[in-house]
Amino acid sequence: MLVKNEMEKVWLIEDNKLKCTNKIVSKLNYFGKEVAILKTKANWDGQEMLFKDKKENCYWELGIAPIRFSMFLRNVLDNNEKDNSCNEMLDIFNEENIIRLFKKSIDKKSYFNTCQLKFINKHCDMDMFERAKESREDFLYNKKQEDEIWKEEQQRKAEEKIKQVNNKFYEQVKGIKNRIQLREIVKSEKLKFYKDNKYENGITEQNCFLYLAKQYGINIPLATQGFINNKLVDYNFGTGQYRFLVINGNKKGSEEIHKYFKQIYQKVVEETKEYKEQKHSKELVIR
Numbered sequence: 001m002l003v004k005n006e007m008e009k010v011w012l013i014e015d016n017k018l019k020c021t022n023k024i025v026s027k028l029n030y031f032g033k034e035v036a037i038l039k040t041k042a043n044w045d046g047q048e049m050l051f052k053d054k055k056e057n058c059y060w061e062l063g064i065a066p067i068r069f070s071m072f073l074r075n076v077l078d079n080n081e082k083d084n085s086c087n088e089m090l091d092i093f094n095e096e097n098i099i100r101l102f103k104k105s106i107d108k109k110s111y112f113n114t115c116q117l118k119f120i121n122k123h124c125d126m127d128m129f130e131r132a133k134e135s136r137e138d139f140l141y142n143k144k145q146e147d148e149i150w151k152e153e154q155q156r157k158a159e160e161k162i163k164q165v166n167n168k169f170y171e172q173v174k175g176i177k178n179r180i181q182l183r184e185i186v187k188s189e190k191l192k193f194y195k196d197n198k199y200e201n202g203i204t205e206q207n208c209f210l211y212l213a214k215q216y217g218i219n220i221p222l223a224t225q226g227f228i229n230n231k232l233v234d235y236n237f238g239t240g241q242y243r244f245l246v247i248n249g250n251k252k253g254s255e256e257i258h259k260y261f262k263q264i265y266q267k268v269v270e271e272t273k274e275y276k277e278q279k280h281s282k283e284l285v286i287r
Contacts, residue, residue: 003028005039012061018114031081033090035072065093106131111139158199169193176208180268183238216267220260227254237265
């Protein structure tokens, strides 16, 4: 068989924890050089090439050598020894180059995972290990600061969006109530708003008449709600006439809406009267 599966000791991060545990390693003899991956990841689109540590007699999954194991296997099957990308990867994947890469990462204040730190601890001097830990801590601190700035910016944008949408919504409702009080024709339209000023719940869409009914505690039956929501075009609060869409040849209207729309009208008039009385009372106190 071209690929051998053998139990080996492997350093890796599993379930967000650093472990040194026995794992089945899939090994391919690639023209005299070993290519090794975890067997559990053999069918993934991409894998992480394992570093064979002869000193420690184990393997390392360091997260620095992404490959496609299938490419190496195909080259062996096709006897294609001249694939530069595969050869270059194997040529540079050694202890000396790994340490050189980690030194450059330290200079750049890059992030080190716990498996990389363990490798540095076992293969480098204490000074490099301490600098790698410091690099990790600096990276995490800066990342936290950036995340907080990003969250604040997202919160600001969300508040602006809520204000923009809800201000338009309040103006729409105010205009609708004004037309109702004046007994004018009011279009049946969708209102868009952020409920309870919460951005994370998304925009709520609700028919303007059903919104007012809910606001005033008017219980409209579901069938009538469906007519208002799906068929009603507009309603004349002066004459009681209304227009609606004919769907699938159904020309039947709704006699029930008059009762509920009359209640909406009465509530709007009462609300306007209370508002004027409160405003007048405040003006008297000021004087």
